[in-house]
Amino acid sequence: MERLVCCVPVQVRVVGRLDDERLRQLEEAVRRSVLSRLRLADEQLPGPDFGQLPTDADAPSDAADGASAAVPDPNTDIGGGIRIRTSRFRLLDTELRPPVPPTAVETATEALLLGLTPTAGSTAASGIWPHVTRQVAAPRTRRRRNAPPWLYEPHVVQALQALDPRGGERAEVLRRVLDSLLASRDTALGADPDPAHDAAAEWTHFGSAMQNHFEGGFEGYRALRTGFLVAFGALEHGTAQALRFAEEYYWPGSASPLLRISVFGHPGLLVHRELAWRLQAAEDTLAAAERRELLPLITSVGTLRIRSNRNNPLALSWHSFGAAVDINPTLSPNIPGFPGEFVRDVTGIDVRSPIPDANHGLGAVIAGLLGQEPDRALAQARAQSRASSRLTDVFRDEASLEAGVWEVAVRRAGPSASVGPPGLLAAVRAAAAEGPSVRWAYGGPTGRRARRAPHGVRHDELVRLLFPPSPFLGPEPFTEWEHRRSTVELLIRMVLTFEATFRHDRTGARVMRDGQPDRVGPTYASPTLGQIAAHGFLNIPDRIVAALTAPAPRGLRWLGSHERTTRDFMHFELRELPDLYPSSADRAARQDPGNPREGGEQR
Structure with missing residues (x-):
């Protein structure tokens, strides 16, 4: 008769140290669990007969310690912190196969x-x-x-x-x-x-x-x-x-810390009571005229939603506990890897660091002489708002792109006035059409790929337009070489980004609607650079941002601030997550009918 070989996976969990007695119990429990698994398979599943399996009588006698002779369930707890778990058996060939490596x-x-x-x-x-x-x-x-x-x-x-x-x-x-x-x-x-x-x-x-x-x-x-x-x-x-x-x-009731409030003109918002207090305090800082002007600009407010964190799926979002709020999410999106350098190079406003005009300038000097602290939150919000507006202005249409490319070129290089904005934009588009895999004076593939790559004639022509040849001979410093390369690549990226603000069909042509090219729509999560250029990245009034992010401990944490690589411009949250459940002392106090806190103020 052919010999059948089967594999029964066994998982053993042991809590504590194994002495001789516990080791003997473990060996016996594993043997019984495996036999039980084989009996179940022999009785319930069609297939080969396992022949004469050991019976309970074949098992060693445990009469001395009072153990039962019955074969335990395949998944069993034998006590003493030892648990056995066996899986369904697998038939193997007549010879054992190599074990499957774990994933x-x-x-x-x-x-x-x-x-x-x-x-x-x-x-x-x-x-x-x-x-x-x-x-x-x-x-x-x-x-x-x-x-x-x-x-x-x-x-x-x-x-x-x-x-x-x-x-x-x-x-x-x-x-x-x-x-x-x-x-x-x-x-x-x-x-x-x-x-x-x-x-x-x-x-x-x-x-x-x-x-x-x-x-x-x-x-x-x-x-x-x-x-x-x-x-x-x-x-x-x-x-x-x-x-x-x-x-x-x-659940609604006196024990729940969640409250429904009306703030910024939006009723029925369900939030944690600590967040409710801070939202209402922020709205109270606005004068009546500011409310009439700014509240209509708050088109959407999102609060409680039990879900994972958009930027870290391994964790729960603070929205799950009513400890965060999203304002105008569609036009103030969550942007992983925020393109701060591109925004700075195009707009001339650096949003990657603390805002300079919060520490310098005539206003800061006067505030310092008067012993007043500058409103850094307001300065930062204004700078980001200006950068967002300026970015959309540059990529609004052909004329604004032409002016924006010329402005960047003047700021970073010295193009000849005879070229003019139209001629410079045409030269940038010609260089962009050559693609990124060309050889030119300041860039291109390296190694073997460089010998096979075509010559980027339009790239070199653009360099000469931006940086007219100097009458002085001599090697260029590396910093100048890097500056020229990055300038050409920035202008090409601006042209490609402008094209990415439009929708395209399968042939690459722009999709037309009512006789006009159709722009890409906004999104609240991970927008493309084209979507950011078309719609901006901050659509919350800077005065609202400043009111919400007032100095701690009252103010909220804004995830659109300068120190973050991932900018979630819509998102404001408590600086610390509130207690989600009472401590042991609080629960004991609730259960003590004689405790004076019973029925009083909630934690």
Whole structure:
């Protein structure tokens, strides 16, 4: 008879140290679990007969310690912190095949779970978890402050760096690790350790009052469930208590910190009470005339929405807790990798650093003599608003592009007046038509590609127009060489960006509407450079921005400020995330009927 070989994957989780007695119990439990899995397959699945499997009578007697002779369920907890889990068997050939190498997700998950083993099931995991999420999102070898050392060991860093940053592998690793930690914590608390056994039941129990807050409905909740429960203390208090905390937070009632307010002319906004106070304080700083002028310019306000962070899908957005607000999102978009250098070169306004006129100029000098601090928030908002308006002015039409290209050329080079703006724009377009892969005096491919690349005649002609030959002979300094190259490339980029502000058909021709070229529409997330040039990047009145971002602790944090690579111009949030659930002391105070705080002011 042909010998059949099968593989039964076995997962063993052990909490604590293994002494001789626990090791003997573990070996026996693994043997019984594997036999149980094979019996289930032999009885329930069609296929080969396994022949005579060992029976319960063949098992060693455990009469001395009172253990049952019955074969346990394939997934069982034998006590003492030992849990066995076996998967469905796989039939192999008559000879064993080489083991299948683990995937990057499995390797990273195993590395993290191994490091978290000492804290699994305890409240200490909640303190380590923020460090885990930061390391998974951006793996590095240098240890962050207060982070556990094992997170930066070479095998852990290598496993995390192997994950695809563009896909969902990092999110999948965090989900698997969190599911395991939640199961361990629930087991330690005596609850059901299955991490997803009742997601549908939880969703139904939420009711429409909570369901309407989730982006994507039930599927959105399933995707966010683990992180959502952790935010409400599941790693400390268990899944059941975290769900009760979430219900108290979102369900209308005296325990909820969420309020409906009317601000900036928009009624019914649901936000956290701390954010409500700050929004109303910002509106109160506006004079009556300013309100009549500015409030009609606030066309859209977005508040509570339970979803992931647009710029970091591994984390929940602060909108999930009513701690953030989006104003005019379509025309004040979220721009990863904000093109600050291009904006500066085109407009002449540097929005990448603290605004100079907040520290210099006659107004700042007079304010200093009077002992007044300059309003840096207002200066920054005005500078960004001017840059946004100037950018759209340059790319408004052919005439404005012609003037803008000439202005940039005069500022960076010395074109001859005989060329004129029309001639310069035509020369830039001719150079752009040659494409980027040409050889010219100040750029082009290198190495073998340079010998095969065509000569960029129009590029060289544009250089001579911008920088007429000097009568002085001698080598050019490198700084001058780099300046000429960047100037030519900037002007070409301006022409290409202007073309990107229009919609094109499959042949590359502009789409026409009512006899006019059709412009690309705006978007609130990750707009192209053409969309930014056509519609700008800040459409919130600078006085509103200054009122919202007043000095701490009253002011909000603006994610469109100068110090950020990713600019989320629509987004304002609290400087610190408020408490999402009460501490143990607060919960004890609520349950004590004699406590004077009962029924008083909410935390």
